[in-house]
Each structure stands twice: as C-alpha cells, then as structure tokens.
Amino acid sequence: MLMPISTTSLAMRNSCFTRSRLPLVALASTSLLLAGCETSIDVPEPEHTPRIATSYVLDAGPANDSLGRQLFSDRQPFVSVSQRLFDSRELKGRNDATIEVRDEAGTVVQRYRSARPQSGGTFGTDGYYQPRLSYQFQPGSTYQLRVAVPGIEPAESQLTMPTQVPVATASFTQLSSPDPYGGRKGRLSVSFDDPAGSTDYYLVYARLLDAQGRFLTWAFADDEGDGTVSISAFKLSVPGGYGTYPFSDRGYEGRRLTLTNTVQYYGDGGTGRGPRYIEVVVSHVTRDLYLFYNSRRVYQDNDGNPFSEPTPLHSNIKPGFGIFGGATDAVTRIPL
Template sequence: MKKLFPVLVLAATTLAGCETDVNLPEPEHTPRIALRYLLSNATPTQQSEAMQAFNQLYVSHSQRMFDARPLQGRPDATVEILDATGTVVERFRQATNKQWQTYPRPRYEPGYYEPTMNFAAQPGQTYTLRGRLPGFEAVESQLTMPARPQIERATYTQRPPGDYGQLRGRLSLVLTDPAATADYYVVIGKLYDTQGRPYGDLMTEDTNTEFGNVGETFTLSSLYNDYYSSLAPYPDTNVNGRQFTLSSNVVSSTSYGGSNVPVPAYLELQVLNLTADAYKFYQSRQRYQDTEDNPFAEPAPLYSNIRNGYGFFGGMSGTTYRIQL
C-alpha cells in the first residue's frame, strides 16, 4: 500500500507556507494473509515458461500502514485447490528457480510456490482455494471457470518490413461471444521457426488503446509477472452474445541477432477468457500504477476477492489458433 499520509501532510504544509507538524493516528490493523493465483484450464506442463511465471502463486501478508519495512513473501504457507466435491485437486510447495527463470527469483525472494499435481481446471466447474499461515486466520476464495473462447477464424496479412527488418502485418481475429456470461478476452501472439522453436513475440504497433477498451483496434497482451500494464483485456460489454472482430497492425520482436536469422514459419495466437474477478484485479492494478507518485490522485485500492484476507483468486480458459506464414 502506498504511504500517502506523510506525503499529503508535507504537500499541505508546503502550500500553506507554514511548518506545522500534524500527528495522524495510525489506523488499527489486523495482519492478514495476502496472496494471488490464476488457475488455468491447461496443466502447468502444457503452459509456456512465461505463462507459468505469470500464473505463479505468491503468498505474503499485510502490514501496518506506517510500517516502512520492505514486505517479504512467506515460505511457510499451505495452499490447496478443491473441486466442487471437496476433493483436493492441487497442492503447492515452495518454488525453485528454473534454468530459464530470471523473474521472479524464488531462491532469493520467498513467497513463490509451484503446483505439485499438474492439475488442469475444467471450464464451467467451480473450485475453491484455501490458504493457511501460522499465526494468521485461514483464507478462502471460490470461482467458476469461464468458457473457452470460440475462435471462428483468424487471418494475418503481411505488410512491408520495419526499419530494422522486423516482420510486420495486419492481424484480424473473429470470435463468437456467448450470451449468457460476461467474458473478458486476452490475446497473445507468438512466432515460431520451422523447427517449432520460439522466434519472437508479436506486438501491436503504434497503439494508445486503453485498458478494457474495445474499438476498431485492439492491443495484443504480453505476460510479465510484475508489469500488469502489458495486459490488455477486452470485456464483451458491447458485443455480448454476438460475433465480433478484433484487428490490429502488428510487428514482431525477435531474440535472434546477427546473420542467418531463421525465417518464422507460423504464428500462434493464444486467446484467454478471464473470470470477472481476475479482470477487476488487473484493472485495479493498472489504476493503482497510474496514480503512483501522485499525492493528489484519487485513492486506487486493489480489488480483492479473498475471504478473511487480501489478494485475488482468478481463473482463465484458453484456446490456441495457429496461422502458417
């Protein structure tokens, strides 16, 4: 939580041209568990490395408003996922660094956990998360997994390459939205070479699309565990129960350098449908970041759906569509 009270006091006294000290009483606080986790309809072993890191369970706890110590994660949590019958379908253990993993770094940053049962949630089914920490009240949250996105077709039309030879094109994606539910779509694009190896990411070119805005253009998302501004979900508010199209000019990023760069062979689109709670959390996180270092901004609290605690338990169901280049 931002420490706004001292900043506001300083700003107020500076503007008034006085040096009056104001003592503010600290609000009462009961320490509670804080966690985040995103449940997927794909098993962890089926998820990409970026997706595994993005979904990773993190457990910490709250602290007093005026406590300036860096908040640390907790390595001693017990967290389980249960299905509608009360059967435990997933358990977690402390995470270990993978060879590819640069962020987060569980070895140096406690609080990260990895699943042990390789569970994949089923769309339409209800699941409960339960978490415990020694000395804290247990927490719980429940969700119903959203339907998998229904992709009708997708096309990619090549455009002239960029100034540095990047692959550029026009992407168009047609989805059919179910009428009975509220849906929140995320689209991720990746390129692969002829050997099926990652070639690079596909990004929207020259866009100012705001979070949650569906218009004539849309923004591809990227998965970064601590940079939620790279996530661009689209609610079905204006397209509920209808077929709709998302289109965008896109450009590639590549991890290759030098000469003899391989040619990308195909484009893979991953379309995700988020639960409403996940959408609200990421939306609140974006608003929180937008107010950073602004003492006069309106409060931007983070959305939470954890009973007796803080954080969020969200779900996502995904569909993959491949386009040959």
C-alpha cells in the first residue's frame, strides 16, 4: 500500500513475497504469511532548484502575423517554472516574465508582453507571450534568447536561423467526392532541392484555404504506407503535437527530395466556406528543434507505460528546460 506523500519523502510499502508460479490454492494458503512480511522504505525527494521552463520557435514571418502563429501553436513564446518531483499541482505558465531576443551585435531586436488579457482572461493564455516590436527575423542570422522570471535565475539560448529552401514542384489531384463526414482525399506531391554540404532538417505541412486565402483546415496523410518517398521518415505533419514528423536529409544531402502521398482533409473546417486552394509549407528547421520534436514524440509514445525507458526531452535552455528553435518556411499555393 502507499502511504501519504510528504514534502520530503515518499513512504512506500514493499512486500517480501517473491514472484513464483504457485497454484491458486497455494497462493491462498500463503496469504496469512504475507500480512506480517511487509517493510517500509523511505524514498527521499531529490533536491530541486526552480528553473525557467520555456518554449519558443522563431520564424521568419512578419512580427504582426498573429494568425500564422496561432496556426503553428508551438511557435508562440511560453514561459513557466519547473516544479519539484512530488508536486502534483498542475503546471501553470508565468505572466511576469521578461523576454528579449538579441542579434549578433548584442542589440535587442524583439521584446515580448504577456498575451493574457488585462481583465478576465481566457482559458489557456497563462504563460504565452506576443511580440512588442516590428522586427522580422532573418534567415541565416544568429539570435540569442534571454528569459527572466522574478526570483529565478535567468535562462538563455542561441540559434542561427535556417535558410529558406524553396519548393521546386508541387501538385495535387482530387481523388474522391466528400464522404458522409465531409472528408475528401487527394494525391499530393511536393519536392525541393536540399542544400549540399550540410545536414538539414525539415517539416512539411499542407493546409486548405478558401477563395480569399483564409485558413480552413489542415490536410494529413491518409495512409503513411501508400506513398512514394525518397526518405522513409518523410511524412506530412500537422502542427501542435503528436502529428509533428520532423525528418533529416542525412544520406541524401544535396539531392532533390520528393514526397508523394494520399492525403485527407475534412471539408471546410466547419466554416461553411468551400476550399479553393491547398497550400504546401516546407519548413527548414534547426537541429535542436528536430531533436526536441522527436524526443517529444517518443515521450508521448511511452506515456502510461511503466516498463518503458525514461525519455528525457531534448533541451537547449541553460540553465533551465525547454526549446529555443528556428523555422524558415517556403510556401506554394495550388488551386483545387
């Protein structure tokens, strides 16, 4: 049995009964012996120094592109503070952080303010931030992030923004009429020329737009096994978590990379406006972001499995936890 958890230790009850393949009758006959065969073990709680926990993905879009960052939810700055191991309270974001990004010359090019409304607030806004300045991050440039929270040691990280890798060709062929749930299928093909002389990392997305170019919904791979791909891990991604599939060009450096796959999307995203375009986004990302997304996926795969190996999330925030990543997009639009 488990005893109450204190702030300094976890008392656990450990039976001295050893595993065996005893018949049911034999197990019943030993039940009285077990009652007096328990020991109590104190497991001390590890010391914990609160550290900043943050997530931010720079992109090369305009600073005022708030809709674009809502679609790519992982790209919004988020700040929290780590909790001790036995603290079971829900982790909440901090709205009192100071966030700055500096360029290679050490000049502050972007500052941030809390995205939480001044009065009332809305669900899910704690800890999220939005830019205050109009600076647009430049591909190929190096930036340093600094995050400070009152009473906590500041945290920093640095990255170089990836260059843009333009889409070489893209096509989409409609395969079916809407099913009873409004789902449609099509054949999507996209290719781009990978830079030579370096290992590079990518994500590929596809989204549906209406006649005015307004976002409707995301497309996703209908059957990951039916496509023709030049890299086995090359999969269409959907932003925001489990559907994120970053891939590396390792072994294919300097070649044209191509993805051809059957994709599915659901009508108009509930807007009542019909889709008129499919827009393909090839996102060239930093190595740290590639490692973070892959470690996050393994962590999610292991959730609830007590026999899995511990899966630490990749972090490049020091001192602290989290990810400072960069993504530079190339976009092409295909009429339906």
